[in-house]
Amino acid sequence: MLAREEQKLVDSMLVVDLIHFAETTDEPLVVVSADDDLWPGIRFVLLRSARVIHVIPRRGRVDRKRYRSLETESYSQVVM
DSSP: HHHHHHHHHHHHHHHHHHHHHHHHHSSSSEEOOOOGHHHHHHHHHHHHHOEEEHHHHHTSSHHHHHHHHOOOTTEEEEEE
C-alpha cells in the first residue's frame, strides 16, 4: 500500500508542475506518461490555453478513448 501512496504523490506533483508551467510559460509542454492519472491535469492546462505534446509509451495503460476528448489544435499525441 505504501508504494501506491508514493506513486499517487508523484502523479499529483507532476500535475502541479504541469499547471505551474502552463501559467508561467508560452512554450509547449511535453508530458511523457502512460498513466491516466495525469488526464485531469492535461485537460486543465488545455482549458488554460496551454499547448501540450503527450508522449505515450506503447506499453502503458492509457485509455485512448478518454484522451480523444482532448484532441484540439493545442493537444497532440505521440505513441512510442
